[in-house]
Amino acid sequence: MSKAAIIGGGVIGGGWAARFLLNGWDVAVFDPDPQAERKIGEVLSNARRALPALYDRALPPEGRLTFHADMTEAVAGADWIQESVPETLALKHRILPTIQAAASPDAVIGSSTSGFKPSELNGPGTRAIVAHPFNPVYLLPLVELVGDPATCARAAEILRGIGMYPLIVRKEIDAHIADRLLEAIWREALWLVKDGIATTEEIDESIRMGFGIRWAQMGLFETYRIAGGEAGMAHFMAQFGPALSWPWTRLMDVPEFNDELVDLIADQSDAQSGHLSIRELERLRDDNVVGMIRALKRTSSGAGGVVCAHEERLAAPSERDGLPITAMRQVPVSWTDYNSHMNETHYLEAASQATDRFMEMIGADAAYIASGRSYFTVENHIRYLDEVHAGDRLTITTQVLAGQGKRLHLFHRLWRGDDTLAATVETMLLHTDLSTRRTSEPDAAVSERLAGWVASHAGRAADGAGRFVGQPAGM
């Protein structure tokens, strides 16, 4: 079992704690704030709801969370130590040597600093790297790594193991990369508000109704590459470069950061969304982020690609009641509907993923499909036996009812938690030639593996199979 020490348990430290815990790490927290336990509990409750919802497989069992009054005790034996104390250099200079003294020699010591360079953070004897994450840390994959190349490489491997995307910044610079960009846009946005051109709400709409959606999946340069068309990036720059250069010679002033500006922004922000609590805003944000990242999984783009790669590494479950487990997952909130439970469609979505897994188990996998053969579903019968809610764990077992020739007849049981049979899905598939789109005999190796399953499931009961819709219970 790996251990992470979290030094400073605010929103960022709490996000790190959640990211490690939900990926099966033990987490030891040091934070002198008497509210630390409550605050981390709140972040964790958001994270438990959102992070597993990105995945179509179960994450490993949660690690153990402990709180420590002594920093040395928290740090002892940790493989990763993450400093997320407030952003003042003096404080970091006081804490990092204490961490260093208590740390294992091969522990990664990361700082969440958004602005300081490693050469500023480290004094004689300390060897922290910058590991700068983005809020919410339990959902957004990006971590900027700056510092000793060997340590950064080791850190990157660990971060990939907990589903994050390490970006190694090769030259140290104030504010690393992303915050330089944020800084530039923040400055311009403050001008727009101060000059009365636009309110905070109008600026937010100008982002999320337009370029924000482009950036979430491709970023800045790739977007402009498309704008340049077939002629490419040089053409784009030739076409728009001069126009873009006009404001380069203006707008270089900085707005004065005073109470008046703070009040102006704060008042507009209250008008925009003061009707929602921060907790409500966080959950709305998380639901949206989860939905968008799940959408990006289909093309493996950006954060969706990170989740796909991580999902591949998650251990496949084994068996239950003598039947193979073909799916185990948490139910995402996006699968629920106006009746506050999992919508009928997603019982089938989960079962369809279980069918895909069973196909892999008999060798009808991605390579087989690429070779031009597959199974097509011709019938499904779903019996909804109990409600399922967001956050519930679903486990699916698959029983083979028949599997001769072209036919594959399966019976999935969907278990909610440990004990409740929430649904059965009886499914009939036919083996198909993907070029003619007609039924065909499967490959001998597939037939043989399937025959093994047929034999091992022969004679098992399948209560609820072979029934028509509305068939009376006793019939």
Add this chain to the structure above:
Amino acid sequence: MSKAAIIGGGVIGGGWAARFLLNGWDVAVFDPDPQAERKIGEVLSNARRALPALYDRALPPEGRLTFHADMTEAVAGADWIQESVPETLALKHRILPTIQAAASPDAVIGSSTSGFKPSELNGPGTRAIVAHPFNPVYLLPLVELVGDPATCARAAEILRGIGMYPLIVRKEIDAHIADRLLEAIWREALWLVKDGIATTEEIDESIRMGFGIRWAQMGLFETYRIAGGEAGMAHFMAQFGPALSWPWTRLMDVPEFNDELVDLIADQSDAQSGHLSIRELERLRDDNVVGMIRALKRTSSGAGGVVCAHEERLAAPSERDGLPITAMRQVPVSWTDYNSHMNETHYLEAASQATDRFMEMIGADAAYIASGRSYFTVENHIRYLDEVHAGDRLTITTQVLAGQGKRLHLFHRLWRGDDTLAATVETMLLHTDLSTRRTSEPDAAVSERLAGWVASHAGRAADGAGRFVGQPAGM
């Protein structure tokens, strides 16, 4: 039938043409480029694939697209005239008076300019407003409107009718709002590349793996509001304001825009994605944008909310073969799977939406559900009769097999195009009290409306209902 005139048929003009056409407007294009027809055809083929995929209802039938060698002819009788010629003031000053002279007195004349103010665009006698859209115009809802308030208000109403989000900019300013922000970040990004801190690819990753995902759904200020926590925006600014102010006093230089910089960017962009053609990149972008906006529909956030509102306005279809049409839609690419056809799950998703619509028709609508009563599905039997592909039009009819007391027994037929029965979905629902989660009798008004449908469908055949999975055809 409304008519739009598109003056200048590049990527932006083509996007406008597609947006109007797919919303049922006739579109007349003027562009002296002999390639204009081919270019607009390419944008249209992307748009036909992507825009309808945002919706769970059919868009109106496409309008008529015509090309004109004469600008006056294109403009005649148009309700909206959109100028999207290259970004030089001299050219716009030559074209706008010609448009004005040929335009109907109450036509909206919009300019796609990303930089010029209305006071710069208009000379004596012209009355164009800025109507600045974002690429891809057929998918992103944002249009910045600047100019005469009455005209902008009228323009906003028209834009909402074609599913866009008008943002009225109250004070004219160079580059309006969004491009000011883009300008600021573009300048900083060029510095990072020029100084060798990061490549174009690393900058793109720093955006799309982190803040880009936040911005796509909430924008800038709302994100920082959350960062400020319960204490709100003033707290955030107090906490981070000083840190944010450091770079305000630096980085005010501008990189020189020369061939060396252009080549550096172009080469890095080629390394990043030269393996994909622009057409491939466009479709990848569109698939991702569609997926993310569809994800945002669940919470009605940002662009997802715009689509929801527009969808409400789309005419509900009527009947086929004497049965009510309960759904009509185009199949989004995100509904297809590794077999290159619509995945089994989405046959049920479409049918589930048809069930929702039928519930509305008998009065079991959102208000009824809010009052604590609903129907829960207890069984579904799906027969997959033919393949369905991305872009296909699906029409669903609903037949009532039974509807006494708590029980509601429906039979949906899913038609692909005009003539092919692609699937049937037999569904059994039970009326449920949402507080006890137990079955209950429906409201008298609902029972009565349901009884009307039962009577009108009595005695109709329902070929394929009442069967079990794998039941032989003759049986």
